[in-house]
Amino acid sequence: MTVVAAAGRVELEGIDVRFERAAAQDTVALQGLDLRVGAGEIVSVIGPNGCGKSTMLRVIAGLIAPSQGTATLDERPIEGPNRRIGLVFQEPRLLPWRTVAANVAYPAELAGIPEPARDARVTALLGRVGLLDAAGLVPSQLSGGMRQRAALARALALEPDVLLLDEPFSALDAMTRERFNVELLALWGRLRTTIVVVTHSISEAIFLGDRVAVLSARPGHLVADITVPLERPRTLDMLDEAAATSTAREVRRHLAAAEAGDET
């Protein structure tokens, strides 16, 4: 297919998220967050622990309504969960009683896509993430990496324009993680979905992203939006290039400032 990815532009403007608590004070997770992600772009989001990165993803996914500000997908306000947005959580969240194939088929099943079409799609997706041989296994028979692959395949099941990844590889060992990131980029090379990926790793953020968005400590807002000066397709070796290391230094500087709570 030679479709130019025109869909999948995400814009957050002045987003506040306040969680109401019964006790004295509400928790403010996000305050005045702005973020623009172009169609087909990959943006890595990094920030101190508990800064509201996951909350931000949930706003985009339509799972949390912001207390203030606007979130839009291709100019249309995000008013709830949307099938054009695929979500990969930190944990695989597979249905333990279903096989891998049935888990990947789940979104299509809920969407009422008839079985023959569903099956063809599941087979294609399992092929893409390298799980064809595991189609008939249940999650407890899989390794952590395989489970997360299945979760990725499931997030792609409805051919979303936007893929949101919430620290999807944080539970995996470093080697698996690197391989995974390479595969993710290869997949992106074919699908050109917009990707917003939350991560804790600076090198991962740089390797994956066109830009790295650095959030402040809670209440989170954008403190730096750094363009990654690396070509695509990317290889792991590029992380050793001068451009990558200077970007890493910049990200680290902003992160340190954000963690210290001082915003310059």
Added chain:
Amino acid sequence: MKRGAILAGLAALTVFVLIWKAVVIVSGFPPFILPPPEAVAGRLVQAWTTGTIEPHAAATLLEIGLGFLVGTLLALPVGYGLARSAIIARLVSPYIVAAQATPILALAPVLVLWFGPGLLGKVVICALIVFFPIAVSAMVGLRSVDAGLLELGRSLRATRRQVLLTLEIPAALPSIFGGLRIGITLAVVGAIVSEWAGAERGLGVLVNLARGSLFDTPLMFATLVTIAGIGIVLYLIVVLVERRLVGQR
């Protein structure tokens, strides 16, 4: 079923019979107090072939089956309501607990008085006794659904019905089957108790007949063996269905 489980069952039975026989020999109890196992086995075969037990067993089995079915069908939706709504839980729990706390033995005569000595009264008693464990296990099971899976369902725009069918029920099944296992054994208790409270037929009636007017202790034991057998077989059926539905996780 695995061969190991069958062998273990047979071993347990053999040990039980051997001890029984040993007690008979050592104690010297007369047969009308404790008949030897071979006498009971002989009476059991005879009672079945001559049709002494069969109509009673059929009556009891019908009571157990209907009572268990009705109790389950009532308990599952109530368990769902208890799990879903704190208000329902608060309003209904006192009645459920009170019904459970009142011994069925004491309640049975009242229920027979109201619903008559026929099948209806028996089914009511069986249903009542199986209701509690199944409702509670359904409630616990439905509440046990992983919050992460519910959020996944929400992100995929699952309808209320889809959440119930694809997330809540599958997640609750292991717990529900725990309740069904307890329920099916209690249904046997319920049936026998209900027959004691007034009935013309049933294994509970036969135990009384054998003890009283017939003065046939081996038949009494043969009836007990039959009741135990029914309980075990029904329990195993529930376990088999559970294996089929819950499977490997």
